[in-house]
Amino acid sequence: DIQLTQSPSFLSASVGDRVTITCRASQGISSYLAWYQQKPEKAPKLLIYAASTLQSGVPSRFSGSGSGTEFTLTISSLQPEDFATYYCQQWWTFGQGTKVEIK
Amino acid sequence: EVQLVESGGGLVQPGGSLRLSCAASGFNVSSNYMSWVRQAPGKGLEWVSVIYSGGRTSYADSVKGRFTISRHTSKNTLYLQMNSLRAEDTAMYYCASYYYDSPEGGWFDPWGQGTLVTVSS
Numbered sequence: 001d002i003q004l005t006q007s008p009s010f011l012s013a014s015v016g017d018r019v020t021i022t023c024r025a026s027q028g029i030s031s032y033l034a035w036y037q038q039k040p041e042k043a044p045k046l047l048i049y050a051a052s053t054l055q056s057g058v059p060s061r062f063s064g065s066g067s068g069t070e071f072t073l074t075i076s077s078l079q080p081e082d083f084a085t086y087y088c089q090q091w092w093t094f095g096q097g098t099k100v101e102i103k
Numbered sequence: 104e105v106q107l108v109e110s111g112g113g114l115v116q117p118g119g120s121l122r123l124s125c126a127a128s129g130f131n132v133s134s135n136y137m138s139w140v141r142q143a144p145g146k147g148l149e150w151v152s153v154i155y156s157g158g159r160t161s162y163a164d165s166v167k168g169r170f171t172i173s174r175h176t177s178k179n180t181l182y183l184q185m186n187s188l189r190a191e192d193t194a195m196y197y198c199a200s201y202y203y204d205s206p207e208g209g210w211f212d213p214w215g216q217g218t219l220v221t222v223s224s
Binding site: 029030031032033036038042043044045046049050087089090091092094096097 | 147148161197208209211214
């Protein structure tokens with residue numbers, strides 16, 4: 001089974017910072033990787049699918065890239081509402097999550 | 104508006120059973136791949152089960168043989184029958200539509216708000 005490993009698991013950042021989260025697959029996967037944002041006590045929300053396509057309504061400061069075994073989610077300028085946990089997903093596998101907290 | 108609303112969670116003793124429901128509006132449960140995803144307290148997301156549009160089902164190894172996914176077409180509702188429940192099944196259970204447009208994979212969207220299952224004596 002494919003495993004997805006996110007790094008870092010936790011990051012502390014300030015409003016306005018550029019943030020990058022990496023998702024590495026245990027073996028080469030298709031480009032159909034998705035990213036989700038989850039806030040406390042809320043359901044996950046789809047941000048990006050097919051590695052780099054922004055879901056409708058998601059701010060353009062979010063972007064995704066990558067192929068093969070390494071994918072990245074970038075937030076170009078962190079906003080207060082972006083403090084949350086982020087997950088990558090491919091088929092039935094999720095990464096372990098990256099919690100973004102306020103520095 | 105597309106909406107998924109789960110219900111049926113609660114407190115159950117180890118070895119007990121529970122049936123979760125997920126009522127859909129704005130789209131057709133039977134025409135889509137529908138899935139259950141769970142999240143134990145303080146933990147990450149874990150896929151549980153999927154029912155494909157053709158009716159075939161698939162399960163995570165952790166629930167195989169104990170959980171059954173099904174759907175009711177006229178009620179436009181997804182179900183998860185959970186038997187032989189264990190403490191490690193304690194989690195928030197989300198239903199989600201799995202959007203699949205390529206043999207290379209898909210993604211989960213939309214999601215319901217979740218229903219909490221607690222397995223404890």
